[in-house]
Amino acid sequence: MQVPLLDLKAQYSTIKAEVEAALAEVMESQHFILGPKVEQCEKAIAEYSHCSHAVGVSSGSDALLACLMAENIGPGDEVITTPYTFFATVGAVSRLGATPVFVDIDPVTYNLDASQIESKVTSKTRAIIPVHLYGQMADMDVVMAVAEKHGFVVIEDAAQAIGAESKGRRAGSIGHYGCFSFFPSKNLGAAGDGGMIVTNDAKRAEKLKCLRAHGSKPKYHHKIIGGNFRLDALQAAIVYAKLRHLDEWTADRQQNAKKYDQFFAEAGLATDGGGLGNIGLPKVVRERHIFNQYVIRISRRDQLQAFLQQRGIGTEVYYPIPMHLQECFAYLGHGVGAYAQSERAAKETLALPIYPELSEAQLRYVVKSVGDFVKTSLDSASVSGGTASELVGPQSRC
Numbered sequence: 467m468q469v470p471l472l473d474l475k476a477q478y479s480t481i482k483a484e485v486e487a488a489l490a491e492v493m494e495s496q497h498f499i500l501g502p503k504v505e506q507c508e509k510a511i512a513e514y515s516h517c518s519h520a521v522g523v524s525s526g527s528d529a530l531l532a533c534l535m536a537e538n539i540g541p542g543d544e545v546i547t548t549p550y551t552f553f554a555t556v557g558a559v560s561r562l563g564a565t566p567v568f569v570d571i572d573p574v575t576y577n578l579d580a581s582q583i584e585s586k587v588t589s590k591t592r593a594i595i596p597v598h599l600y601g602q603m604a605d606m607d608v609v610m611a612v613a614e615k616h617g618f619v620v621i622e623d624a625a626q627a628i629g630a631e632s633k634g635r636r637a638g639s640i641g642h643y644g645c646f647s648f649f650p651s652k653n654l655g656a657a658g659d660g661g662m663i664v665t666n667d668a669k670r671a672e673k674l675k676c677l678r679a680h681g682s683k684p685k686y687h688h689k690i691i692g693g694n695f696r697l698d699a700l701q702a703a704i705v706y707a708k709l710r711h712l713d714e715w716t717a718d719r720q721q722n723a724k725k726y727d728q729f730f731a732e733a734g735l736a737t738d739g740g741g742l743g744n745i746g747l748p749k750v751v752r753e754r755h756i757f758n759q760y761v762i763r764i765s766r767r768d769q770l771q772a773f774l775q776q777r778g779i780g781t782e783v784y785y786p787i788p789m790h791l792q793e794c795f796a797y798l799g800h801g802v803g804a805y806a807q808s809e810r811a812a813k814e815t816l817a818l819p820i821y822p823e824l825s826e827a828q829l830r831y832v833v834k835s836v837g838d839f840v841k842t843s844l845d846s847a848s849v850s851g852g853t854a855s856e857l858v859g860p861q862s863r864c
């Protein structure tokens with residue numbers, strides 16, 4: 467059996483007619499840059515995110531960059547964020563000449579440990595970028611409390627979390643800005659690059675619209691320096707057509723996560739479930755986790771990944787090198803051990819297939835294969851005189 471990490475064709479086959487009709491409409495209009503299709507998409511995403519404004523942009527990366535630019539963040543400024551994220555979060559900060567300042571992650575949710583933010587505040591701090599990793603929101607109560615106390619701007623990196631909720635509030639609607647990505651592997655993917663910024667602040671929305679068009683308003687009058695950060699009408703039309711299916715896809719992802727939890731527990735593989743007790747399963751601590759990824763923890767991660775690949779199961783490591791250890795950020799001067807939980811997560815986590823169209827048989831096959839790997843490990847351990855706990859790590863989960 468084959469179980470790819472993601473099967474975009476399976477989804478496309480269910481919405482082909484709608485997407486083709488949306489594309490045909492844009493082609494007939496020959497209106498490709500901004501315009502009514504982008505506005506329609508912006509309005510729908512604003513509503514979906516419980517925000518009053520949305521600004522379509524060229525990618526999630528550019529969304530982050532434009533928000534920082536809108537706040538005039540640059541050299542001499544510090545921005546607090548997590549080292550355990552996709553590169554774009556931190557790259558946006560450093561591209562503008564500002565300094566990323568890291569707080570380590572909470573090992574249970576993999577999101578930044580908000581209780582550590584205050585200890586990183588200096589006279590140079592300007593903003594906080596919490597990332598809602600894998601589709602579950604960071605602790606926004608604490609992030610906002612620190613930000614309000616000091617007057618910091620909060621930019622939510624919600625690239626993996628469209629529709630996620632905490633205490634009834636949607637990802638992107640709590641901070642001053644929320645950034646979404648329509649990269650094809652995100653829960654709401656375009657047919658290429660695209661992104662959106664949501665905000666409840668009309669002035670900020672206005673400035674972002676100016677920034678995404680080279681800072682011009684009106685045309686050829688440049689008050690500020692922006693860039694070409696526009697969302698294409700074709701991409702907007704696709705995103706808009708797909709949005710009406712998003713809740714159904716999210717429910718399927720959540721259902722798949724529940725089934726994994728159940729099958730791992732039944733196989734005696736979950737840490738909390740006793741038995742072999744080796745696999746750290748994702749923990750849902752906010753009420754709406756949208757499962758962009760279903761990420762498990764196991765100490766022999768690389769061996770498991772290779773084993774699953776042989777079985778036809780696609781997996782991915784998000785992310786193998788935390789940002790503070792990236793070559794391009796060596797100038798920040800952080801060594802190995804600086805952010806221990808992020809480094810441990812980078813060694814132990816593995817994302818399993820979780821996309822909506824997976825069948826129960828596929829989910830069972832993945833769990834069975836993980837179980838076979840653990841058994842093989844235990845057998846070879848008893849031959850070589852080792853113990854199970856040496857192989858799988860007694861603290862493979864906090």
Ligand SMILES: *Cc1c(COP(=O)(O)O)cnc(C)c1O
Binds near residue numbers: 552
């Ligand atoms: C995908 C992603 C981005 C960047 O989005 P792009 O649209 O690919 O530029 C930023 N942050 C996180 C956490 C992401 O997962």
